[in-house]
Amino acid sequence: MDVKFEFDAFLTFIARCIEQTLDLYLYSDSNPREKLLPLSKLAKNTPHSAEYWSLLARKGRIDAIKEGKTWKTSRKIIKAYLAEQNKKKN
Numbered sequence: 001m002d003v004k005f006e007f008d009a010f011l012t013f014i015a016r017c018i019e020q021t022l023d024l025y026l027y028s029d030s031n032p033r034e035k036l037l038p039l040s041k042l043a044k045n046t047p048h049s050a051e052y053w054s055l056l057a058r059k060g061r062i063d064a065i066k067e068g069k070t071w072k073t074s075r076k077i078i079k080a081y082l083a084e085q086n087k088k089k090n
Helices: 003-030 039-043 050-058 075-089
Strands: 065-067 070-073
Touching: 039 050, 039 070, 050 070
Parallel strands: none
Antiparallel strands: 065 070
């Protein structure tokens, strides 16, 4: 077993988590009114399920943080993702 490969994968994972957390931390500081809400609540107003949003969060496609077992992000981030997807369709 190649230990270096596993270590590199672990470092990549940690770096991605730090980057996402910093993005959200800096975002929330600049937008104090923008609350972080559970994906299950935000999904209700979208064409996608909470599971889909959770997958996007795990893959780093949307900025989100995990508090306990709950993924959270903001309405603004969800709207931006949906707008980006609509542009790609047109």
